[in-house]
């Protein structure tokens with residue numbers, strides 16, 4: 001079956017891994033330290049899946065907070081950022097799988113929790129339903145989906161005072177809102193409905209928290225650095241595909257100025273969200 005995977009527009013080298021791990025830490029800061037949202041009871045959790053796991057930092061850290069007999073399966077289309085198997089806890093297994101394709105039968109309906117984080121740049125109105133169907137199919141009755149992500153369409157520039165320049169950060173925010181002419185994040189507000197209609201099982205939305213980054217001063221520098229590094233990678237990826245690309249040239253020029261503005265007190269704000277949905281068994285009436 002053909003994958004409708006979109007290209008991953010970031011690097012997978014050691015610097016990109018440092019960025020993902022740093023972003024993991026910044027994310028925990030932003031949401032008060034949880035790996036699993038407090039609305040998910042951990043007492044009955046036996047199996048967890050992490051989709052698009054990257055460096056596997058989330059499953060590895062989660063394994064340290066749960067009982068060692070809980071199985072955690074992490075999936076990514078690429079193993080490039082995985083640690084060696086010998087360096088991950090025995091209850092964490094790293095798999096290779098394209099999440100735009102159905103998961104092997106042995107994983108379907110087996111998980112108490114399925115976790116998705118920072119997958120948004122890979123999704124568009126054409127592939128979103130296929131992705132959601134594949135990940136929701138992994139859940140067993142009573143299982144929970146936790147999806148933590150950024151909403152790039154909320155990207156905006158702010159500054160510590162009106163005289164602080166934020167011209168370049170504003171350009172970066174515009175690029176983030178629409179990185180490619182065909183990019184669309186209009187589906188994000190409908191994510192709860194998309195999740196609910198993805199399966200014949202009944203999915204209850206437990207929470208759909210919006211985390212307004214502007215409310216959290218201490219993590220601003222962390223996120224600015226993550227955005228800068230991420231967009232350096234994005235520009236390099238665009239240039240690698242098309243050296244003459246306008247987007248790559250504009251991004252490169254803008255990023256140098258963005259670094260200067262951010263150091264002087266300009267800020268790029270992007271809201272994050274955490275959606276938790278539970279598969280519920282409908283009572284016969």
Ligand SMILES: C[S@@+](CC[C@H](N)C(=O)[O-])C[C@H]1O[C@@H](n2cnc3c(N)ncnc32)[C@H](O)[C@@H]1O
Pocket residue numbers: 005006008020021024051052053054055057058075076077078081097098099100116117118119122
């Ligand atoms: C922005 S990273 C997020 C990593 C991790 N979830 C985290 O929060 O640290 C997105 C990840 O999705 C992976 N990915 C890209 N396309 C994929 C696909 N079709 N199926 C599964 N994973 C994919 C990338 O390799 C990358 O590791």
